[in-house]
Amino acid sequence: MIEFINVEKTYPNGTAALKNINLKIEQGEFVAVIGLSGAGKSTLIRCINRMHDITGGQLNVDDVDVSKLRGKQIRKFRRRIGMIFQSFNLVTRMSVIKNVLVSFVPDLPAWRKLTGFFTKEQKIKALEALDKVGILDKAYVRVDQLSGGQQQRVALARTLAQSPDIILADEPIASLDPVTAKMVMDDFKRINRELNISVIMNIHHVEIALEYADRIIGIRQGEIVFDGESGKVTRDILNDIYGGRTDEWKSSAEETPAHVR
Amino acid sequence: MTEVEKQLHASPRNYRYIAVVTLLVLVLFGWSLLVVNFRDVNAGGFKIALNILKGIVTPDPDLLFNVTKQSVLYLLAETVAIAFLGTIVGAVLSVPLAFLAASNLVPKPVSWLTRLLLIVIRTIPALVYGLIFIRVSGLGPFAGVLTIGLTSIGMLAKLYVDAIEELDTKVLESMTSIGCTTFEKIRYGIFPQLLSIFLSVTIYRFDMNMREASILGLVGAGGIGAPLIFAMNSYKWHQVGSLLIGLVVLILIIELISNKLRAKLVKG
Amino acid sequence: MYDKIFPPKKMVLPSGKVVLEKRSRTPLILLILIAATVLSVNFTGFSLPLLFTRIDKFFSLIGDMIPPKWSYMSALWNALFATLQMSLLGSVVGAVLAVPFAVLASSNIIRNKTVVAVFKIILSLLRTLPTLVTALIATFIFGLGPMAGVVAILLFTLSYVGKLLYEQIENAEMGSFEAMEAAGMTRVQAFRYAIMPQVFPGYLSTSLFCFEGNVRYAAILGYVGAGGVGLLINENLGWRDYPRVGMIILALIVTVYLIEAVSEHFRKRLI
Numbered sequence: 155m156i157e158f159i160n161v162e163k164t165y166p167n168g169t170a171a172l173k174n175i176n177l178k179i180e181q182g183e184f185v186a187v188i189g190l191s192g193a194g195k196s197t198l199i200r201c202i203n204r205m206h207d208i209t210g211g212q213l214n215v216d217d218v219d220v221s222k223l224r225g226k227q228i229r230k231f232r233r234r235i236g237m238i239f240q241s242f243n244l245v246t247r248m249s250v251i252k253n254v255l256v257s258f259v260p261d262l263p264a265w266r267k268l269t270g271f272f273t274k275e276q277k278i279k280a281l282e283a284l285d286k287v288g289i290l291d292k293a294y295v296r297v298d299q300l301s302g303g304q305q306q307r308v309a310l311a312r313t314l315a316q317s318p319d320i321i322l323a324d325e326p327i328a329s330l331d332p333v334t335a336k337m338v339m340d341d342f343k344r345i346n347r348e349l350n351i352s353v354i355m356n357i358h359h360v361e362i363a364l365e366y367a368d369r370i371i372g373i374r375q376g377e378i379v380f381d382g383e384s385g386k387v388t389r390d391i392l393n394d395i396y397g398g399r400t401d402e403w404k405s406s407a408e409e410t411p412a413h414v415r
Numbered sequence: 416m417t418e419v420e421k422q423l424h425a426s427p428r429n430y431r432y433i434a435v436v437t438l439l440v441l442v443l444f445g446w447s448l449l450v451v452n453f454r455d456v457n458a459g460g461f462k463i464a465l466n467i468l469k470g471i472v473t474p475d476p477d478l479l480f481n482v483t484k485q486s487v488l489y490l491l492a493e494t495v496a497i498a499f500l501g502t503i504v505g506a507v508l509s510v511p512l513a514f515l516a517a518s519n520l521v522p523k524p525v526s527w528l529t530r531l532l533l534i535v536i537r538t539i540p541a542l543v544y545g546l547i548f549i550r551v552s553g554l555g556p557f558a559g560v561l562t563i564g565l566t567s568i569g570m571l572a573k574l575y576v577d578a579i580e581e582l583d584t585k586v587l588e589s590m591t592s593i594g595c596t597t598f599e600k601i602r603y604g605i606f607p608q609l610l611s612i613f614l615s616v617t618i619y620r621f622d623m624n625m626r627e628a629s630i631l632g633l634v635g636a637g638g639i640g641a642p643l644i645f646a647m648n649s650y651k652w653h654q655v656g657s658l659l660i661g662l663v664v665l666i667l668i669i670e671l672i673s674n675k676l677r678a679k680l681v682k683g
Numbered sequence: 684m685y686d687k688i689f690p691p692k693k694m695v696l697p698s699g700k701v702v703l704e705k706r707s708r709t710p711l712i713l714l715i716l717i718a719a720t721v722l723s724v725n726f727t728g729f730s731l732p733l734l735f736t737r738i739d740k741f742f743s744l745i746g747d748m749i750p751p752k753w754s755y756m757s758a759l760w761n762a763l764f765a766t767l768q769m770s771l772l773g774s775v776v777g778a779v780l781a782v783p784f785a786v787l788a789s790s791n792i793i794r795n796k797t798v799v800a801v802f803k804i805i806l807s808l809l810r811t812l813p814t815l816v817t818a819l820i821a822t823f824i825f826g827l828g829p830m831a832g833v834v835a836i837l838l839f840t841l842s843y844v845g846k847l848l849y850e851q852i853e854n855a856e857m858g859s860f861e862a863m864e865a866a867g868m869t870r871v872q873a874f875r876y877a878i879m880p881q882v883f884p885g886y887l888s889t890s891l892f893c894f895e896g897n898v899r900y901a902a903i904l905g906y907v908g909a910g911g912v913g914l915l916i917n918e919n920l921g922w923r924d925y926p927r928v929g930m931i932i933l934a935l936i937v938t939v940y941l942i943e944a945v946s947e948h949f950r951k952r953l954i
Contacts, residue, residue: 444771444772446768446771447769449768451833463823463824464824467820493726496722496726497726497727499723500720500729534940534943535936538899538939539932540899540903540916540935542906542916542917543916543920543928543932546920547741551734551738551740551741552733555728556728557729557730560727560729626813627813630813640815643819644819647820647823659812659816662811662816663808666811667811670807670811
């Protein structure tokens, strides 16, 4: 269970990235965070696994105060939280299975860490994770030979191999075409349902957010302006979240003509 | 003005720049023509060229095929050995230098100093190294290995640094989120990216070192160069022919192998 | 074939699916590398202990070169200029001559397969001959002096730029070329307007890069009597006048550095 209590984050130059955040997310929920670019969606998510530090308030994950963790404890803490990125963040010259095996690295004894010899059990677990996202047949293929959608699924498999309780996703489908995006979202939904893993996703694609997430959190200028079931989201609420800038979540605005210079 | 005329006026004006540069190049070219002189070309010269060609088509088979210390085969093997070890020496020395010269890993003054050092190492002509190392390790192939080692540093370090500076650091972000220590991030995030590029660059350098190694014989540092110069000075064209053929064939073979290997590294 | 000797490992997943993992080639590669190293050490007489005991000679020689003999600089100018002239001339003429050779070696411009093959072989052969060897042969034909060096550099530049150029031509996008032929232009015209704009920046960039390297090579060519700074290096090393050698090297470093800086500047603009 993730709990934000009066959390705020202010940068040293005075900009407030997050203000007055109060949230409770139970285990197994599928939450989508929406809002304008720069509203604070990314910051909110990255505070959960302490990629960003909060400057005020308290943030608890399963009754552990996240800001009190130090050094090795942070690393141990992060093992339970998986993260998916917009740009996949894989090592493109390595094979798919080697990328998935990377998630086991912190648990290896020193000599295995140095040589890169993984145990058979770990290899089997990695292959199982690949099977769960449906790309088992590509296990020994080099990552740069896969399509964008397939690469994101490899990233998903890497996260699953960690056996996490929570998966954070920062714009996971932004680089994908609509068809592949739907496939990846189906994977998220299935993992959330079958394995009871909480999924907290940052997304600017409002229709998809409403279709897949159970709960929507709307952020505007660092504050939560909406927190409720996705079924309850109306056009007025969306206008509120996006501050009247409906052009942000509709198709992109027209470009003004310019003389080439 | 219409839209079209507006667009015409907005077009970039590069002509003056290109004209100036071309003029400069032409002036320099004219200056360099001063060095041309055909005075020393004697009729004997063309006869020699013909002789060399004749020597190539009728090589000395004895020299070419026997396996004593003087034979072409032995010399070629020695040349390969010099190039191979020299490349390894160069690679071992270049890796730390490359890391010290990478602007994304070390503070600016350190990288600038290292780059300066690399320029100095690169500019000293190979023959100077050769002659120096002969005083260190005596005549023979050992000096050749050391010379090739140092001359390789120039190219290897430069290309290694390019690879390091083009590292994809986004992978490190995901490794942080998995909970990896810095060592783990280097071993599993950075190392795999660099290894294949380093290997490819090193193999390419080995290819080029083959050519350099054959020349080193000219200073007595082993390889095929010395016998070649002796043969030419004694006008033994058949021997020259067989030496040249052996050399060219060897280099072609190595080039083929190295191209195949590097293609495999890129495609995996 | 490797898989026949070492069959792939079978891994069974809990869900019942079976995956075959090929055994890593790395052990074999490591074995070959170690064997090659051992053989090479034997052939060359490489000896680490010897290196460590005598390495101080290397540093003392370098030490003798610093400080360089500044007064020698005035005597150097001629040789330096000769070196520059040699490399400039050789590079320019070589680069210009590379164009027809490269075009004749491009399989997508010339339909005659034998012609293409012949020119590719010529370029390969020229590239294989070490520059010093060609310079050596050139001194026999053209006599001692910078002219031989020009010829050697010319041949090398021709092959280097030529090879890269024909690779670029073969990889060029042919759509516009075909469109122009279809519109009634001759092959030469279509080449000039469709292919040349594509490959020209790369060609200039490669030629500049080659020129950079040629300046350094030109310094060495003097050793075989092909003119330039190399002769002076050889002489002074022979007389053990190391401060002079240091001066020559310093002058070379400055020259090469300047040329590389200018060249980098222009090459960046081309890309």
